[in-house]
Amino acid sequence: MTVTLINPDGLPKPEVYRQLSIATGSRTVFLAGQVARDAEGRKVGEGDFAAQVEQAYLNVGTALAEVGGSFDDVAKLTIYVVDWSADKMPLLGEGVARAAAKLGVDPVKPITLLGVAALGEPDLMVEVEATAVLD
Numbered sequence: 001m002t003v004t005l006i007n008p009d010g011l012p013k014p015e016v017y018r019q020l021s022i023a024t025g026s027r028t029v030f031l032a033g034q035v036a037r038d039a040e041g042r043k044v045g046e047g048d049f050a051a052q053v054e055q056a057y058l059n060v061g062t063a064l065a066e067v068g069g070s071f072d073d074v075a076k077l078t079i080y081v082v083d084w085s086a087d088k089m090p091l092l093g094e095g096v097a098r099a100a101a102k103l104g105v106d107p108v109k110p111i112t113l114l115g116v117a118a119l120g121e122p123d124l125m126v127e128v129e130a131t132a133v134l135d
Helices: 049-066 086-103
Strands: 003-006 020-023 027-034 074-082 111-116 126-134
Touching (some): 020 074, 049 074, 074 086
């Protein structure tokens, strides 16, 4: 595996993400933010935050598969959430868990979560950007 995830001593040890990734592969993949759209560009999960998270994560997995990788190769995620509040955390976790089950992966990665006023289209609630390292 090209990415090793750890929580270093001296830092908090969150259960839902890791503080650090060590990437040792030879190809770095920078994936544009993925949103709740299917392969034909149709909306997925309109008004359903967990469903939108799930679709965005699945799209990350699909994109990485196209270049010979998988979600396991993700070194870091940035998640943009419209009108973030702590009450959205369980729904975020639900969407991530459903995507992880479908992808057959451990979704725990270094993550930066940013609350934003809006995304590129008014119906979008979440966007997931990934950096991955492949052999």
